[in-house]
Amino acid sequence: MLSNRAEKTVSINEAGLSLASFSLKEIWAYRELLYFLTWRDIKVRYKQTAMGAAWAIIQPLFMMLVFAVFFGILIGVPTEGMPQLVFYYAGLLPWTFFASGVVNSSMSLVNSSNLITKVYFPRILIPIAATAAGLVDLLIASLILLGLAFYYKLSMGWSVLITPLLLLLTIFLTLGVGVWLAALIVKYRDIRHALPFVLQIWMFLTPIIYPVVVVPHKWRWLIHVNPLTGIVEGIRASLMGRAPDKQALMISISITTVVLLIAIYTFRRIEKTFADLI
Amino acid sequence: MGPAIRVKDLSKCYRIGGLDAGYATFREMFAVALVTPFRRLRGHRRVPGETVWALKDVDFEVQPGEVVGLIGHNGAGKSTLLKILSRITVPTKGRTEVYGKMGSLLEIGTGFHPDLTGRENIYLSGAILGISRAEVARRFDEVVEFSGIEQFIDTPVKWYSSGMYLRLAFAVAAHLETEVLVMDEVLAVGDVSFQQKCLDKMHEIRSQGRTILFVSHSMPAVTRLCQRVILLEKGRMVNDGPAHEVVNSYLGANWQLKATREWDDAHAPGNEVVRMRRARVRDRAGATTESADIRHQVGVELSYEVLQPGHVLAPKVDLYNEGGVHLFASHDVTPDWLQQPRPKGHYVSTVWIPGNFLSEGNMIVYASIVSHTPATVLHANAPHAVTFQVVDYQNSDSARGKYVGAIAGVVRPLLDWTTDFSEGKGA
Numbered sequence: 001m002l003s004n005r006a007e008k009t010v011s012i013n014e015a016g017l018s019l020a021s022f023s024l025k026e027i028w029a030y031r032e033l034l035y036f037l038t039w040r041d042i043k044v045r046y047k048q049t050a051m052g053a054a055w056a057i058i059q060p061l062f063m064m065l066v067f068a069v070f071f072g073i074l075i076g077v078p079t080e081g082m083p084q085l086v087f088y089y090a091g092l093l094p095w096t097f098f099a100s101g102v103v104n105s106s107m108s109l110v111n112s113s114n115l116i117t118k119v120y121f122p123r124i125l126i127p128i129a130a131t132a133a134g135l136v137d138l139l140i141a142s143l144i145l146l147g148l149a150f151y152y153k154l155s156m157g158w159s160v161l162i163t164p165l166l167l168l169l170t171i172f173l174t175l176g177v178g179v180w181l182a183a184l185i186v187k188y189r190d191i192r193h194a195l196p197f198v199l200q201i202w203m204f205l206t207p208i209i210y211p212v213v214v215v216p217h218k219w220r221w222l223i224h225v226n227p228l229t230g231i232v233e234g235i236r237a238s239l240m241g242r243a244p245d246k247q248a249l250m251i252s253i254s255i256t257t258v259v260l261l262i263a264i265y266t267f268r269r270i271e272k273t274f275a276d277l278i
Numbered sequence: 279m280g281p282a283i284r285v286k287d288l289s290k291c292y293r294i295g296g297l298d299a300g301y302a303t304f305r306e307m308f309a310v311a312l313v314t315p316f317r318r319l320r321g322h323r324r325v326p327g328e329t330v331w332a333l334k335d336v337d338f339e340v341q342p343g344e345v346v347g348l349i350g351h352n353g354a355g356k357s358t359l360l361k362i363l364s365r366i367t368v369p370t371k372g373r374t375e376v377y378g379k380m381g382s383l384l385e386i387g388t389g390f391h392p393d394l395t396g397r398e399n400i401y402l403s404g405a406i407l408g409i410s411r412a413e414v415a416r417r418f419d420e421v422v423e424f425s426g427i428e429q430f431i432d433t434p435v436k437w438y439s440s441g442m443y444l445r446l447a448f449a450v451a452a453h454l455e456t457e458v459l460v461m462d463e464v465l466a467v468g469d470v471s472f473q474q475k476c477l478d479k480m481h482e483i484r485s486q487g488r489t490i491l492f493v494s495h496s497m498p499a500v501t502r503l504c505q506r507v508i509l510l511e512k513g514r515m516v517n518d519g520p521a522h523e524v525v526n527s528y529l530g531a532n533w534q535l536k537a538t539r540e541w542d543d544a545h546a547p548g549n550e551v552v553r554m555r556r557a558r559v560r561d562r563a564g565a566t567t568e569s570a571d572i573r574h575q576v577g578v579e580l581s582y583e584v585l586q587p588g589h590v591l592a593p594k595v596d597l598y599n600e601g602g603v604h605l606f607a608s609h610d611v612t613p614d615w616l617q618q619p620r621p622k623g624h625y626v627s628t629v630w631i632p633g634n635f636l637s638e639g640n641m642i643v644y645a646s647i648v649s650h651t652p653a654t655v656l657h658a659n660a661p662h663a664v665t666f667q668v669v670d671y672q673n674s675d676s677a678r679g680k681y682v683g684a685i686a687g688v689v690r691p692l693l694d695w696t697t698d699f700s701e702g703k704g705a
Contacts, residue, residue, distance in 0.1 A: 009377075009378060011376040011380055012376075013362055013368060014368075014369060015368060015369050043393075043394065044391060044393045044394070115388060116366070118384045118388040119382060119407065120364050120365040120382065121408075272368050275367040
């Protein structure tokens, strides 16, 4: 009997215990729920839309055309010898995933209050699923980028294999910012009002519509502190068959790691009180 | 074997009002930071947020296979207790331990998404409640059949009627296969036939030897399903014992057991035809009594005033036991007034309930006055009019005999038994 008892699952809840302290083991145990939540988010996103998942393609393509017309043709922003469409699309690819991932996951906890107050599971699955739901869009958009690269006969070479790694870095960055904001918004609802213009500013601080070289040296650091800079520039370099800027990449990786750690710490701190606050 | 659920010195404190109430905003933080020093200057002390103890020093254990009911008024802390057990919120003090795979049902339909179909929602809510996809697939047909909405299973649930929604939601929940089940008021939904179906399902779950902790406001459900009941009051555990005893004392305190009731003009049940004036429980001698010996007759006396002549009226009494079971309905069918319209005036009718008929416990009397000719009309209706207690004394000549334990059944007749006996070995 005793040995039998030892094998049993024990759920303990006590004062001061950090609920569902971030453990990969627990997330693994709930992987099926993560899968379902992601699947639900994808499914619901395109329900009752006439064009369905085509929106995943239309959005970045349309932005690409707008940028090409306004910044490329009208203003004449230099694109470092890259075909304009590829130049803008390479920037929009990680940015679109990042921005929509952050918006979706930051609101995900508040929008799931009915779940959080009624049933237990690792809460971190909610913002993770909200971010993961954008992966299908990212995959489709990546294939389009590849198609564009082939169309323009870019001299890619092996360096292009760095792009998936850079996208992986984008995913981690999105998770970090999304999880962090999701937890904060449960407590401070103001953030959701600030988020749209913060993202707007962030987009202009990311070299999407311009190459880093046009930024005066005095201000370069501001652009490089942004972890997305290394990613966007890296994707462009890899498409052109160049090696990415190692220094910029190291900055991206370090900042992403720091953001993730802060996110997990904040999430654990606030997680205990979710059900009481939401 | 140890307990299935252990709750130790559990307390949960919520703040009401004060700084931490609701959502903190940056603006509030700034405002407080700016204002506080000036308040101090003016001699104001910082007012701490008012706190309320939703639970205070609750301590109990539930053994494996036990079905325990949790009752109490709204705000007694029942739901908070379940939320802590389900690990949805953390206690302020103390701890809970649950041994075995736990399923918690604080609300049915948790995780249902309106845009997804019934089929999709079954899988989703299965995942949320911790059932694997393979298991849901295995029991899918059973779940759908239980819900009785086969033809709508591929329709988004936002187009379901609320009844269909609840059926589906309960069907999913009912097929949870966990060792410990914690549930909150899930039976208070749906129509009567579906509620019966749910109760049957709960019986089935119980008979499988699983541990259930169950919150309900429905005393019949609690007494029928649970052996043991815990009564919470303002966050404290005030009673813990056999279901009938605890429910009994709870109902007693609730309804202020009254064997007599009088109505003034403003509150007298009735219409322009007839008004009820008084109801009381009486013994043979005519004295009002709150407890009746199980062996003796007890009378329910109704006084009423006929305001409009020309109606054939019948006083009627419905008796319920403390579990909410409707024991009988009886209206006056004596020939005197069966067909004769009643003139204006004051009437007193008494119905005599025989001895050795009711079981022991609390009885609740619903009194009413009806017409059956020409059509059935309910003229006056007084639910919970009066209550009384049927007492079976030890060592009396009642149907109890020499047995001292609890006797099951809603009635306890003293029946004739015959036995044939012949000496020697059986043939």
